[in-house]
Amino acid sequence: MLTTLLIVVPLAAALLVSILPLSAESTAGLALLGALAEVGLWAGGARNFDFSSQEQQYSASREWFSDLGISYSVGLYGFQYWLVGLTVVVGAAAIGYAMWVGRDRPRAYYGLVLFLVGSLVGVFASQDLLLFYVFFEAMLIPIYVLVGVWGGPRRVKATLTFVLYTMFGSLLMLASIIAFGISQGTFELAALGTSSNDWIFLGFLVAFFVKAPLLPFHGWLRLSYTEATPEVAAILSGVVSKAAVFGLVWIVLPHFPGPVDDLRGLALVLAAATLVYGSVLAFRQPDIRGVIAYSSMAQMGLIMLGIFSVNDLGLDGAILHSVNHGLVSAGFFLVAGIIETRFGSGEFARLGGLAKGRPALASVVLILGMFTLAVPGSTNFAGEFAILSGVFQRGWGYAAVGAVAIVLAAMYALRLISAILHDRRASAPRESGDLVGGELAFVLPLVAILAVLSAWPALVTERSFPLDQPTSFIAGQEQGP
Amino acid sequence: MIQTPHVDWLALSPTLALLGAAAIALLGAVTVPRQALRAFSVAVTAVGFVVSAVFAAILFDRSPDPTILLSEGMTRDQLGALAAIILALIGLVVVLVSWGDGRKDHVGEYYALLTASAAGMVFFVSASSLMTMFLSLEWFSISLYVLCALDTHRRESLEAGLKYLIIGSFGSGVLLFGCALVYGSTGELGFSAIKEATGADDPLFVTGMAMILAGLAFKVSAAPFHMWTPDVYQGAPTSVTAFMAGATKVAALVLTLRILVTAFPEQAEIWSIAVAVLAVASLAIGNLAAIAQRDVKRMLAYSSVSHAGFLLIAIAANSDDGATSLLYYLIPYAAATVGAFAVVASRERELGRPVSLASLEGLGWERPFLGVGMWVFMLSLAGFPLTGGFLGKLFVFSAIYEAGWWWLVVIGVLATALSLAYYLNIVRALYMRQGEVSPGTVVAAGGSPPRDLLLDAAVAAGIVVTIGSFFFVQPLVDLARDAAASLPL
Numbered sequence: 004m005l006t007t008l009l010i011v012v013p014l015a016a017a018l019l020v021s022i023l024p025l026s027a028e029s030t031a032g033l034a035l036l037g038a039l040a041e042v043g044l045w046a047g048g049a050r051n052f053d054f055s056s057q058e059q060q061y062s063a064s065r066e067w068f069s070d071l072g073i074s075y076s077v078g079l080y081g082f083q084y085w086l087v088g089l090t091v092v093v094g095a096a097a098i099g100y101a102m103w104v105g106r107d108r109p110r111a112y113y114g115l116v117l118f119l120v121g122s123l124v125g126v127f128a129s130q131d132l133l134l135f136y137v138f139f140e141a142m143l144i145p146i147y148v149l150v151g152v153w154g155g156p157r158r159v160k161a162t163l164t165f166v167l168y169t170m171f172g173s174l175l176m177l178a179s180i181i182a183f184g185i186s187q188g189t190f191e192l193a194a195l196g197t198s199s200n201d202w203i204f205l206g207f208l209v210a211f212f213v214k215a216p217l218l219p220f221h222g223w224l225r226l227s228y229t230e231a232t233p234e235v236a237a238i239l240s241g242v243v244s245k246a247a248v249f250g251l252v253w254i255v256l257p258h259f260p261g262p263v264d265d266l267r268g269l270a271l272v273l274a275a276a277t278l279v280y281g282s283v284l285a286f287r288q289p290d291i292r293g294v295i296a297y298s299s300m301a302q303m304g305l306i307m308l309g310i311f312s313v314n315d316l317g318l319d320g321a322i323l324h325s326v327n328h329g330l331v332s333a334g335f336f337l338v339a340g341i342i343e344t345r346f347g348s349g350e351f352a353r354l355g356g357l358a359k360g361r362p363a364l365a366s367v368v369l370i371l372g373m374f375t376l377a378v379p380g381s382t383n384f385a386g387e388f389a390i391l392s393g394v395f396q397r398g399w400g401y402a403a404v405g406a407v408a409i410v411l412a413a414m415y416a417l418r419l420i421s422a423i424l425h426d427r428r429a430s431a432p433r434e435s436g437d438l439v440g441g442e443l444a445f446v447l448p449l450v451a452i453l454a455v456l457s458a459w460p461a462l463v464t465e466r467s468f469p470l471d472q473p474t475s476f477i478a479g480q481e482q483g484p
Numbered sequence: 485m486i487q488t489p490h491v492d493w494l495a496l497s498p499t500l501a502l503l504g505a506a507a508i509a510l511l512g513a514v515t516v517p518r519q520a521l522r523a524f525s526v527a528v529t530a531v532g533f534v535v536s537a538v539f540a541a542i543l544f545d546r547s548p549d550p551t552i553l554l555s556e557g558m559t560r561d562q563l564g565a566l567a568a569i570i571l572a573l574i575g576l577v578v579v580l581v582s583w584g585d586g587r588k589d590h591v592g593e594y595y596a597l598l599t600a601s602a603a604g605m606v607f608f609v610s611a612s613s614l615m616t617m618f619l620s621l622e623w624f625s626i627s628l629y630v631l632c633a634l635d636t637h638r639r640e641s642l643e644a645g646l647k648y649l650i651i652g653s654f655g656s657g658v659l660l661f662g663c664a665l666v667y668g669s670t671g672e673l674g675f676s677a678i679k680e681a682t683g684a685d686d687p688l689f690v691t692g693m694a695m696i697l698a699g700l701a702f703k704v705s706a707a708p709f710h711m712w713t714p715d716v717y718q719g720a721p722t723s724v725t726a727f728m729a730g731a732t733k734v735a736a737l738v739l740t741l742r743i744l745v746t747a748f749p750e751q752a753e754i755w756s757i758a759v760a761v762l763a764v765a766s767l768a769i770g771n772l773a774a775i776a777q778r779d780v781k782r783m784l785a786y787s788s789v790s791h792a793g794f795l796l797i798a799i800a801a802n803s804d805d806g807a808t809s810l811l812y813y814l815i816p817y818a819a820a821t822v823g824a825f826a827v828v829a830s831r832e833r834e835l836g837r838p839v840s841l842a843s844l845e846g847l848g849w850e851r852p853f854l855g856v857g858m859w860v861f862m863l864s865l866a867g868f869p870l871t872g873g874f875l876g877k878l879f880v881f882s883a884i885y886e887a888g889w890w891w892l893v894v895i896g897v898l899a900t901a902l903s904l905a906y907y908l909n910i911v912r913a914l915y916m917r918q919g920e921v922s923p924g925t926v927v928a929a930g931g932s933p934p935r936d937l938l939l940d941a942a943v944a945a946g947i948v949v950t951i952g953s954f955f956f957v958q959p960l961v962d963l964a965r966d967a968a969a970s971l972p973l
Binding site: 066067068069070071108133136137138140141143144147148151152158159162166170171174175177178181182184185 | 808863870882886893897904908961
């Protein structure tokens with residue numbers, strides 16, 4: 004029941020927001036109220052959530068299209084709960100930030116953002132393959148319009164590339180879903196057995212690799228993350244990319260053990276290549292969003308390393324790191340937005356020396372930067388450490404590449420920090436002041452959650468899979484008819 | 485005492501209701517005063533369509549088993565009844581769209597012809613002999629030829645009428661020739677009698693079957709028999725285009741399904757390949773050509789060709805699931821197509837000129853309701869979730885996959901990917917302006933016409949059906965499955 008509520012509340016709020024003829028402020032307020040109610044629901048649900056249970060929780064199931072064996076079936080396991088939590092928190096921060104900045108055509112804007120949040124929760128809560136696809140596709144609709152209408156000057160090109168790439172992946176996945184589901188006679192994840200068909204497997208894999216994105220499916224990334232409004236970019240990089248994590252962990256690993264075994268090497272190599280490639284590119288970017296975009300890609304590569312190591316450490320690390328990265332990159336995109344609105348641009352050539360007289364901004368950037376480079380003691384360090392230990396068991400080479408990438412991460416994160424805060428350039432802006440009100444109110448909670456996780460990463464890792472045994476739990480899903 | 489045959493009035497009632505409405509509308513054209521004529525015609529035809537839909541629903545309810553009537557002139561079954569319901573509802577929505585079209589002359593004739601052609605289609609979907617099939621095909625086609633050319637002051641309309649007349653007659657000729665060959669080799673006219681009588685390998689018989697299929701493909705506007713479609717759809721009055729794109733397709737596809745599985749089940753191996761080839765050609769040509777179009781009606785015409793492809797895939801499956809998925813798919817397809825043409829019609833009336841992609845620009849913000857409607861229709865045609873179009877495609881794909889033709893699924897998926905290019909183009913035009921617009925450039929030529937409540941109602945109906953058929957798919961599929969059960973599959 005709670006799961007359904009978590010899906011319906013943002014969708015209902017989206018409908019209300021777009022229909023009610025309210026002023027811009029009240030529309031934004033109503034949207035924020037909806038988003039906060041969602042966070043409240045999630046937090047309230049956490050108290051009664053039994054993380055050690057082998058059972059799905061808060062599940063709901065209804066007949067929908069029984070001729071094809073499709074049902075509305077939702078429910079949550081621990082790792083899904085964390086991903087949903089990431090969604091609602093980042094969603095609320097994004098809406099709050101948008102309210103602070105103020106957007107044109109607010110009724111459409113907030114309606115679409117809430118719709119996006121609702122479909123993302125749906126993606127993470129689906130227990131039916133087709134329902135998953137429905138939400139997976141549904142989230143494209145708001146993203147398309149959000150980027151295409153409110154985005155930067157190259158928005159139309161950004162939407163076009165984004166949709167081309169994603170639909171290419173999604174439609175391959177649709178073909179796979181049809182082939183997989185029809186041959187098994189059901190689409191319910193719990194009832195689906197395993198398949199050893201490499202082609203079906205590849206259909207899923209490509210869709211998720213596009214979403215993540217992994218090399219060589221990343222062509223949409225830079226434009227979309229740059230042209231979207233900061234809060235939409237925050238959701239895109241922070242949450243939407245995690246749909247790939249969910250899909251791989253909950254659809255691909257349990258139902259395609261054979262093909263995963265066969266093609267694990269390929270996936271690991273792609274992930275490692277993405278990690279290095281993203282890190283190097285992040286180091287070379289001339290603006291804030293470019294750095295975050297490619298760092299985001301690199302981190303997704305790291306998470307994929309964890310997933311495809313298919314062992315307890317790697318999977319625990321992947322989930323923890325998904326949450327970490329979601330919060331860090333969302334926070335960074337909001338900060339990038341703050342800097343862009345203040346100084347008119349996120350290009351390093353026109354920034355620099357912002358630390359002076361702006362302690363709050365400096366601290367936030369510094370802290371987020373430290374999380375990005377995974378300073379020991381941070382939750383990101385815990386995540387990366389778990390992933391690398393996991394992938395080490397698959398081959399020391401991958402772990403070595405991962406370790407190199409951590410050094411690269413330190414390089415681009417430090418470059419980012421110094422380019423924003425310290426480097427003194429003649430053109431450095433002087434006029435604008437420190438972070439105020441709404442900016443702090445919506446960025447600080449993200450930082451605070453990261454701090455809590457740093458103190459207690461086991462909060463997520465030990466509560467992602469029943470009995471903290473991801474592999475045997477996932478293997479246990481391979482029952483089938 | 486003359487023995488009169490028993491007449492099943494209920495089976496004929498949906499047709500008769502429409503014919504009656506057509507007759508009254510035609511009488512009204514000469515008797516009702518000019519100022520009241522439009523209201524009178526719209527009221528009469530709307531009532532006619534509603535009554536016809538109600539009769540068809542009763543017929544659906546009371547015909548659990550197919551009955552052959554009039555020495556196999558027609559079949560009373562749930563397939564025909566369901567198709568009649570869909571056709572009558574399409575007609576009703578088209579009447580709502582037509583209200584505001586500002587027609588000055590031929591008002592009575594327009595509505596009379598619209599109803600008459602719908603009556604022909606309603607009969608056509610139940611026809612079960614070569615004779616009644618051909619007669620009812622001509623019945624609705626001739627009405628449509630005139631409807632296309634009804635705007636005599638517009639050259640495009642006359643051109644559309646003439647083109648449709650010539651190519652349509654050619655298609656009918658092919659169909660008739662095919663009927664003659666089949667009759668010649670079997671000596672039978674009734675569909676099931678043909679099946680019984682079949683001299684399986686007779687080349688004349690197979691040629692006849694191929695020509696019947698080709699003749700029907702003209703009406704379905706499946707490639708390569710689609711060449712009339714873009715010109716006619718573009719030139720005809722937009723409400724007529726809406727009717728053709730929605731209703732003609734429903735009627736022609738349902739009959740294609742009926743004749744193939746009733747009369748030619750023994751030749752299924754041949755015709756299912758032929759239908760698959762038609763489907764692939766339609767998908768390829770329809771989608772590729774649609775991408776290049778700038779005129780929205782023309783683009784939607786090619787889109788309807790591509791949908792003919794998807795729908796033919798369902799027929800090629802030659803299975804119970806295939807027939808069910810065809811009938812289900814037709815519901816969101818018709819809703820989205822008629823709705824999209826309704827939005828185009830509204831824009832056309834506002835601007836006073838043909839609607840191109842550029843003239844849709846900003847519509848989403850200026851007319852939020854129509855914009856959302858168009859958005860929903862495009863997403864449904866493109867097969868996005870939350871619309872019935874998605875489940876329709878999914879159902880068709882799964883039917884053909886189960887029939888063992890996985891490569892058609894791959895082609896269908898690729899075609900869907902292609903189709904996004906032009907459907908999303910429309911969404912982009914609706915909401916995303918390229919660059920800044922200087923003030924004064926988007927002023928509509930005709931000013932802002934008053935809200936057309938009936939057209940809004942038509943669009944609302946389209947939205948409700950498009951989205952409703954997603955959420956309430958199972959009840960609709962149950963209906964479709966009942967209807968498909970009346971076929972010998």
